[in-house]
Amino acid sequence: MPFLFNSSFGLKLGVRQVVEEIIRFIEAKPKDSYKIIIGTDSEALVSKDADFVTAIVVHRLGNGGRYFWRRIELGKFHTLRDRIIKEVLLSLDVAKEVLLELKKQEIPSHWDFEIHADIGEKGETRVLIQEVVGMIRASNFEVKTKPESYAASKVADRHV
Template identity: 30%
Template structure:
């Protein structure tokens, strides 16, 4: 791939169809306007939160990235986007045979998508997002606990704060709901 194509793909992370909580389509410009209105609201404090979850749908994995504006003490609203990746991208080999999809790689891909969207939102609006990760803390001893520090490290190294389960509702509840 040449560098022009790579740059074009990198700038299109936030492009595409976005939907609101009622599954009504919204444009990317409307997404930015929605965030700008929250920034201009001097009577309320907001958090901008990004999270991604994925599920297999046929021969693809559907990655749902949700962008949530949380009005502190007064509820929240969100927009989300679907991105499909062929399931063969997540097949790993084991002991001479192909095995089920590589969940660990999918988790890293989820976090990469969240970071990319958070970066574009920050670059465009100046509003610093928090990234929610659909992984458990190390103490929980779940599958994702084994590498949750690595996932959190990726987010922090990119300049964002992050939150893991069970408080990571944007990834583990909102994005999860739309990924199924």
């Protein structure tokens, strides 16, 4: 069974349904510009297992947005690096699924696509910036880190 995303309306949606909702949101104001953003955050549990929350955000630039999120619990992660790399891999997997669905549709507007990584110049994750940014760029995605990575550090973080 695929992991389903939660909507703000309490619905559980597959990736295809999330993309349909994104398209409806864009079609409401097709002349505006949009960003479609994927970000993942995680939290280590006492058991050393980790909860991962991935958010799909559609941002109508200058005029709000919508988001969808899913939580999955994975096995033990003994280092912060392993957990951050898993966050990035989950974001990349979702990004590829979303783009595959988007390519099947004709979207009437200009939109950009980004992956937001929950790392930054301050704190423990600063040593991972080069590696994480390289992974994301190698997959041909635009990347944002803290403080600009709000899909991971704010949206996904709300549900972790």
